[in-house]
Amino acid sequence: MLEDTDNAVIDRPVDPAIANDWFAVGQSGDAARGQTLRRRLLQREIEVRRDASGALSARTTGAAPCAARDHCGCIFICLGPAPKPLFALPEFDAPGRRFVYMGAIGVHTGGLRVVENFLDMAHFPFVHSHILGTEEATEVRAYEVELDERQELWARGCKFVQPMASAASEGEADVDYVYRVVNPFSPLLYKAPAGHAGEADIIFLFVQPTEEDDCTVHFAISLVDDSHSAGEITVFQQTILGQDKPILESHVYKRLPLDARIEVPSRADAGSSAYRRWLRQIGLRWGVEPMAAAAPAPLVVEVADKRSVADGVAAFTLRSPAGGPLPPMTPGAHLDVHLPGGWIRQYSLCNGPADDGCYTIAVKREDASRGGSAAMHDAVRPGDLLRVSLPKNNFALDRSATRSLLIAGGIGITPLLAMARHLAARDGDVHLHYFCRSEAHAAFRTELDRELAGRWTLHAGLTPEATRNTVEGLLDGSDAGTHSYTCGPLPLMQLVEATGTAAGWPRERMHFEYFKLAGPVEAGGMPFELTLARSGRTVQVPADRSIVDVLRSIDVAIDTNCEQGVCGTCLCTVVDGTPEHRDQYLSAGEKAGNMQMLPCVSRSRSQTLVLDL
Amino acid sequence: MIKLYNDELSGNCYKLRLFMALIALPYARVPVNFYPGREHKGEAFLRINPFGQLPAIDDEGYVLRDAQAILVYLASRYDGSERWFPADPKTRGRVALWLAVAEDITRSASAARLHDAFAYPFDVDACRSAAHKLFAHIEDHLAEGEIEDCRWLADNAPTIADIACFPYIALAPEGGVMLDRYPALRRWIARVKALPHFIGMPGIFAAGIDPEPF
Numbered sequence: 001m002l003e004d005t006d007n008a009v010i011d012r013p014v015d016p017a018i019a020n021d022w023f024a025v026g027q028s029g030d031a032a033r034g035q036t037l038r039r040r041l042l043q044r045e046i047e048v049r050r051d052a053s054g055a056l057s058a059r060t061t062g063a064a065p066c067a068a069r070d071h072c073g074c075i076f077i078c079l080g081p082a083p084k085p086l087f088a089l090p091e092f093d094a095p096g097r098r099f100v101y102m103g104a105i106g107v108h109t110g111g112l113r114v115v116e117n118f119l120d121m122a123h124f125p126f127v128h129s130h131i132l133g134t135e136e137a138t139e140v141r142a143y144e145v146e147l148d149e150r151q152e153l154w155a156r157g158c159k160f161v162q163p164m165a166s167a168a169s170e171g172e173a174d175v176d177y178v179y180r181v182v183n184p185f186s187p188l189l190y191k192a193p194a195g196h197a198g199e200a201d202i203i204f205l206f207v208q209p210t211e212e213d214d215c216t217v218h219f220a221i222s223l224v225d226d227s228h229s230a231g232e233i234t235v236f237q238q239t240i241l242g243q244d245k246p247i248l249e250s251h252v253y254k255r256l257p258l259d260a261r262i263e264v265p266s267r268a269d270a271g272s273s274a275y276r277r278w279l280r281q282i283g284l285r286w287g288v289e290p291m292a293a294a295a296p297a298p299l300v301v302e303v304a305d306k307r308s309v310a311d312g313v314a315a316f317t318l319r320s321p322a323g324g325p326l327p328p329m330t331p332g333a334h335l336d337v338h339l340p341g342g343w344i345r346q347y348s349l350c351n352g353p354a355d356d357g358c359y360t361i362a363v364k365r366e367d368a369s370r371g372g373s374a375a376m377h378d379a380v381r382p383g384d385l386l387r388v389s390l391p392k393n394n395f396a397l398d399r400s401a402t403r404s405l406l407i408a409g410g411i412g413i414t415p416l417l418a419m420a421r422h423l424a425a426r427d428g429d430v431h432l433h434y435f436c437r438s439e440a441h442a443a444f445r446t447e448l449d450r451e452l453a454g455r456w457t458l459h460a461g462l463t464p465e466a467t468r469n470t471v472e473g474l475l476d477g478s479d480a481g482t483h484s485y486t487c488g489p490l491p492l493m494q495l496v497e498a499t500g501t502a503a504g505w506p507r508e509r510m511h512f513e514y515f516k517l518a519g520p521v522e523a524g525g526m527p528f529e530l531t532l533a534r535s536g537r538t539v540q541v542p543a544d545r546s547i548v549d550v551l552r553s554i555d556v557a558i559d560t561n562c563e564q565g566v567c568g569t570c571l572c573t574v575v576d577g578t579p580e581h582r583d584q585y586l587s588a589g590e591k592a593g594n595m596q597m598l599p600c601v602s603r604s605r606s607q608t609l610v611l612d613l
Numbered sequence: 614m615i616k617l618y619n620d621e622l623s624g625n626c627y628k629l630r631l632f633m634a635l636i637a638l639p640y641a642r643v644p645v646n647f648y649p650g651r652e653h654k655g656e657a658f659l660r661i662n663p664f665g666q667l668p669a670i671d672d673e674g675y676v677l678r679d680a681q682a683i684l685v686y687l688a689s690r691y692d693g694s695e696r697w698f699p700a701d702p703k704t705r706g707r708v709a710l711w712l713a714v715a716e717d718i719t720r721s722a723s724a725a726r727l728h729d730a731f732a733y734p735f736d737v738d739a740c741r742s743a744a745h746k747l748f749a750h751i752e753d754h755l756a757e758g759e760i761e762d763c764r765w766l767a768d769n770a771p772t773i774a775d776i777a778c779f780p781y782i783a784l785a786p787e788g789g790v791m792l793d794r795y796p797a798l799r800r801w802i803a804r805v806k807a808l809p810h811f812i813g814m815p816g817i818f819a820a821g822i823d824p825e826p827f
Contacts, residue, residue, distance in 0.1 A: 103649040106729045108789065216732070231646035239621050242815020245730075245787060302796075383796035 014042055015286035017279075019080030021183040022087075024206035024218040027101040028070045031056070039077075040210040042286070046077060073099045074206060074218060087152070087182035091202060092222055102219040102234045104208070105241060109248045110287045111185050111207035111215040112256035112279065117248055118187050118205050119179050119271035121160055127243050131164045140268035153181040153278055155271040165191065166201055167228045167236040176200075179271055184279060185209055199224045203237070212287045213254035217241070252387070257289040280555065290552075299327070301359065303384045309362060310436075310443035313411060314377055315350070318359040321385060325356050331418040332395035332485070332513070335359060336561060338387040340379045345372035346567060348414035348487070348513070349391060350444065352421035352451060359391070362443055364411035394568050394585065395485070395513040397423070402481030405474060406432040407496055409488020413443055415513055416487055424452050432456040433474060435467060435492060464491075471495055475503045487513040507589045514566055514584045525580065528604040532556065532613045533575045547599035547611075556613060558599065565601035572599055577609035615640040616671040618661060620647040624723060624780030625680040626668040627814040632684055632776045634812045638691050640670075648731045681712040684773040697773050707767040711774030715781075717747055723781040725788030737789070744790045748782070748798060756797035764804060771808060779805050783817045 013019070025039040031050040039046045045061040048068055058068035058077050067078040072092045078084075091097065107114055117123070121140050124133030143158040158177035165175045176197065178190040185207040192200035202222040209215045219241060221233060258280050279288065305317040320326055334348045347361040363376040380386065395415055397404070404423055408416040413434055423430035432452060436442050439460045448456050459470055475484070475496070484505070486496045493512055500510050524544050531538045541550050548570060551558050561569040565583030579597040590596060599611065615633075619626045619642040633640050645667055646652045654665045662669045662678040669678040670686075677683050688698035698708060721743035727733035728740065751766075758764060767774035783802055785792060792799055805811070806819065813819030 101649065104732060106732060108729065108787070231644055231650050231652055234646050234650060235621050235644050239815050242622050246816050246818070249786065381794070383794070385793050 012043075014079050015284060017282040017284040018042075018184060018286065020078060020082050020084050021080075021185070022067075022069070022071075022076040022078045022083065023185060023208055024074045024204075025077050025208050026075045026104065026218065027220065028073055028075055029101070031075060037075075039208065041077060041208060042079065043211060044079070048075060048077065072204070072222075073101060073220060074204070084183075087186070087188075089188070089202070089222075091200075096224050096226075097222050098224075098226070100221050100223070100230045100233050102221060102237050105217045105219055105238075105245075107215055107217055107245060107248055108213070108254070109215070109251055110213050110255045111209035112284075112287050113248055113251055113254065114205070114207050114215060114217055115181065115185060115187050116256060116272050116275055117244055118189070119155065119181070119275055120269060121158060121177070121271075122268040123244075123247070124160060124162070127247055128240055131240065132162050133160060134163055137161050143270060145270050145274040147274070147278055152183075153179075153271075153274060155179040155274070158271075159194070165193070166225075167233045168225050181275065181278075184282070184284060201225075209287060253289045255287055255289040283555075299388045299390060300385050301326070301388055303380055303382050303386060304358065306380070306382050311438075311440045312365045313362055313441075313443045314365075315360060315362040315443070316376070316380070318361070318386065318388070319357060326359060327390050328356070329359065329391035329418075330393050331397055331422040332415045333391040333393040333418075334395075334415070335361065335391055336389035337361070337376075339372055339375040344561065345376075346562075348395075348418070350414045350417045350447075352418070352447070353425045359388075362411065362414050395487070395511060397485070398483045398509075398511070400481075401483040401509075403429040403479070403483075404431075405478075405482060405484040406430065407435070407471070407474065407484060407486040407488070407492070408432065409435045409486075409492035410437070410441065411443070412486075412488030412492075412513070414487075416485060417444055417447065419485060420456065421447070421451050424455055430455055433459060433470075435459045435462065435470075435488065437461060467492070468495060468499075471499050472503075475500045475505065478503070478505060478509070480509075483509045483511060485511045485513075507587055512587075525603045528606070529608045530604070531576075531608060531610045533610050534613060541603070546601065547603070551599070551613070558613070560600050563600045565598050568598065570598055570600045571596055573612035575610040575612050577604055577606040579603070579609065580605045615673075616643050617641070618643050618645050618658065618667060618669045618671075620645055620653070620667050622815055623647055623667050624726075624784050624814075625719065627780045627817075628680050628776050629668055629670070629683055629687070630814070631779070631812055632687060632697070632773065635776070635808060635810050636687070636692050636697065637810065638687065681715055681777050684712070684777055688773050696770060697776075699768060699772065704768050704772070708772050708774045711766045711772075712777050714747070714751070715774075715777035718744070718778060718781045721747060722785040722788055722790050725790055726781070726784055727788075729788050741788065741790050744785060744788070748785070748790070748792070748795050751778070751782075752795040752798050755801050759797060759800075764801070766801075771805070775801075775805060780814070780817070787816055 023041055025041060025048060026037060031037050031048055033050055033052050033054055035050055037048040039048060046058055047061060048056065048058045050056050056068040056070060056075065057065065059065040067083045069076050069086060071086050072089050076086065125135050125138045129135060141159055143155055145155045147153050156178050160175055161172060162175045163172050165173055174194045176192050176194050179187060181187045187205050189203040190200040191203060204220040206218040207215050208218060221237060258276050300321060301318040302321040303316055304319040307315055309315040329349050329351055334346045337345050337347055339345060347363060350360045350362055363373050365377045366373045397419055406416040406420055416432060420430055420432040432455060434442060434456060442458055442460060462470065484500065486493055497510065527543045528541055529538060530541050530547060539550055539554055541547055548558055548560055559569050561567045566585060568585040574595055574597055578594055580603045581591040581597060582601045583598040585598055586596060617629055617640050645658050647667060652658055653667050659665055661676060664678060666678060668680055669676065670683050677686055685698060699705065721740050724735050725737050725740040725744060728735045728737040763769045765771050765775050766778060782798065811819055
C-alpha cells in the first residue's frame with residue numbers, strides 16, 4: 001500500500017473522467033429486502049439499501065444520495081449527478097444461459113492494473129501454464145482494437161490455443177476472445193471455442209476501486225453449461241484469478257503509469273496500449289501513477305551490511321540480491337534511494353575502483369531531516385531490499401585536470417572519498433582535505449589511511465576563522481590544470497566559492513555538489529507564455545504555478561525528482577527566451593549561457609519562453 | 614484411493630496436495646467451494662466434518678480432519694522412509710511444536726489474507742501484527758539454523774513441520790504481511806520450492822525456482 005492512502009473519507013470531488021460511470025459493488029443477492037450494505041468506493045463510504053418493495057437506493061455516508069441499480073446480476077452505483085447509460089448485454093437474459101457469481105476478491109493493487117492484466121494475453125503461457133496457454137506456444141497473434149461510438153473499448157479477433165479453456169474443456173482448443181471494456185473499471189470477456197460465438201462464456205471482471213492502489217474485484221460468469229456445478233465453475237475461474245493475484249500485487253507501480261517512458265507496451269499489448277491511450281484521452285488522474293513520483297527506479301538491491309563509520313553516520317553496503325555485478329558507477333555519482341515511507345533521497349557513492357560488486361553509501365542522521373535519514377538509520381536493516389536508481393553523476397571528475405584538490409565537509413566526504421580512491425588508484429595528483437567537527441565525526445578513517453596515505457589531511461574542530469585561513473591557503477596560487485571539488489555544509493561551499501573567485505579561480509575549475517538548498521526557493525513570479533518547440537503548443541504559466549506543474553496539467557511528461565532545483569533530473573534545453581534561473585544545479589557559467597534550465601523552479605524573464613519539449 | 618475434500622485457494626488444503634505430491638501418493642480431489650459457495654458449511658460436507666472446516670480426507674472409510682493431523686497420518690502411514698516424520702523422540706517433539714506454530718500462522722497470517730481477499734470481518738491490524746511477531750521469531754530460528762547448517766524448521770532435513778508452516782507464510786503478502794524483512798525466511802521458502810516434485814497453488818509459483826536466489 002502506498003503511504004498516502006488511508007481509510008479516511010475524503011471530500012475531494014470524484015475524478016470527472018469517471019464520475020458518471022457505474023461501478024459494481026456486489027451481486028444483487030448481497031442486499032436482501034430491508035437490508036443495508038456498506039461498501040467503499042473511490043475512497044468514499046457508501047450505504048446501499050434495498051427497501052421492502054425490492055427497490056435499491058444508495059448514499060455516501062452523511063452526504064447526498066447517489067444512483068443505484070441492479071443490472072446483470074450485480075449492484076451498480078454511480079456517484080455523479082448525470083449517470084451514463086448502463087451497458088447493454090442482451091445475451092445475459094437469453095434462454096439457456098445461467099449466471100454464476102464467483103465472489104468479491106480483494107486485490108492489493110490499483111483497479112486499472114487489474115483491468116489491464118485482464119486485457120492481456122501474453123501472460124497466459126507463463127502465469128496460467130497448462131491451463132490458458134503453454135510455453136511452447138507463446139505468440140500473441142494480431143487482433144483488432146477500437147473505441148466505439150458508445151465509448152466502449154473492443155478488442156476482437158483475439159485467438160489463443162488453450163490446453164484447458166474452461167471448466168467444461170475437453171482438451172486443447174483454439175479459443176476466440178472478444179474483450180469489451182464498458183468503462184475504465186469494468187471489462188467483460190466473451191470467450192468461445194472457435195466458431196461458436198453464440199455459446200460464449202461471458203466473464204465479468206467488474207472492479208470496485210476502493211483506494212487508488214487497492215480494489216475489490218467482482219468476478220462472475222454468464223454461460224451456457226448445464227453439466228457443471230457452480231462450485232466446479234468457480235474453482236476453475238478462481239484458480240486463474242488466484243494465479244494472477246501475486247503478479248498484480250507485486251507491481252512496482254500499483255497505480256497505472258500512463259507515461260510511455262515508465263512502461264512501454266509491446267506489439268502484443270495492443271489492447272493495453274489502446275486502453276492506456278483511452279485513459280489519457282478522457283484525462284483520468286485517479287488511480288493513475290502521477291508523473292512526479294515516476295522517477296524510474298530500475299534496480300533492487302539488498303542491504304548486505306550496515307555499520308557505523310563515525311558519530312551519527314551509518315554506511316550501507318548494497319549488493320545485487322541475485323549476486324553478481326551492479327551497473328558501473330563513476331566517482332562523484334549518486335543513487336536515488338527509495339526509502340520506507342515513500343521518501344526518495346539521493347546519496348553519493350563512496351566506492352573505490354575495486355568495489356564493482358557493491359555500492360557503498362553513507363548517511364548522516366539529520367535531526368532536522370524530512371524523514372529520509374531517520375528512515376535509513378532506524379528502519380533499514382541488513383537483508384532488506386531497497387529500490388534505487390541507476391548511478392547518476394552530476395559531479396563528475398574533469399578528465400582534463402592534472403591536479404585535483406578535494407575539499408570535504410562532514411558527510412560531504414562521500415563523493416570525494418570515491419573520487420580520491422579512484423584518483424589515488426591510478427596514481428593521480430590528488431589531495432583530500434577533510435573538514436569535520438571532531439576526530440569522532442570523521443568517517444571512513446580505515447579506508448582513508450589504507451588507500452590515501454599521504455594524500456589526505458584531516459582538519460578537525462577548526463574555528464570558522466581557522467577554517468577560512470585554511471581554505472585561503474588551499475586555494476592560493478593554483479595553476480590552470482588544477483580543479484577543485486567541494487561537497488559539504490552550505491557555509492563551507494560558500495566559503496570555497498567566494499575565496500576561489502577572489503583568488504582568481506575560473507568557475508569552470510571549481511566544482512560543487514549541493515545536497516541541500518542554499519535557502520528557500522522563491523515561489524511564483526511574473527506570468528509568461530510557454531511554447532513547446534516539438535509540438536508547437538503554447539500555454540500560459542500563471543504567477544503562482546511552476547512550468548513543471550503547468551506541463552503536467554496538459555499531460556506533457558517530464559521527469560522530476562527533487563523539485564527544488566537541486567538534482568537536475570528535469571533539465572531541459574532552452575530554444576528561445578531568457579530563463580530566470582532559480583536552481584542550484586547549473587553553474588554560474590551555465591546559467592549565464594541560458595541554453596539550459598530546470599523547469600521545476602526556474603521561470604522566464606522574457607514574456608515568452610520556448611523549450612525543446 | 615484417498616479422497617481429499619479440497620478448495621484450490623485454501624492453504625490448508627494445499628499443504629496436503631503438496632505433501633502428497635512430494636511423496637508421490639495418488640489421491641482424488643472432491644471440490645468443496647469455500648468462497649463464495651460456503652459449501653464447507655453445507656449439509657453434505659458437515660456429514661464428513663461436523664466442524665465445517667477444510668480440509669478432510671477419507672482413506673477407504675477412515676475419515677480425518679485438520680491439516681496437521683492429516684499430515685501426521687499420511688507421513689506415518691505412507692512415507693516408508695520415515696524422513697518426513699522421523700521417529701527420533703526429540704525430532705518428533707520439535708515437529709509437534711512446529712505443527713502447533715502452523716496453527717498460530719493460520720490464526721494470524723491466514724486470517725489477514727481472509728480479511729483482505731474475501732472480506733472476512735477480522736481485526737486485520739491485530740492479525741498482521743501477530744503474524745509479524747511469529748515471523749520475526751521464525752526468521753531468527755532459521756537464521757541461527759543456517760549458521761549450524763540446519764536449514765529446516767525441525768531437523769536438518771525437511772519434515773512435515775516445514776510443509777505445515779509453508780503455505781500461509783508464502784501466501785502472507787496477500788494479507789498485507791510483506792516478507793521483505795525476513796531474508797532467512799525467504800531463503801527457506803526458496804528451499805521448499807526447490808524440493809523434488811514441488812507443486813504450487815494459485816498465489817504460489819512453482820516454475821523456474823532458483824533454489825538459492827540470494
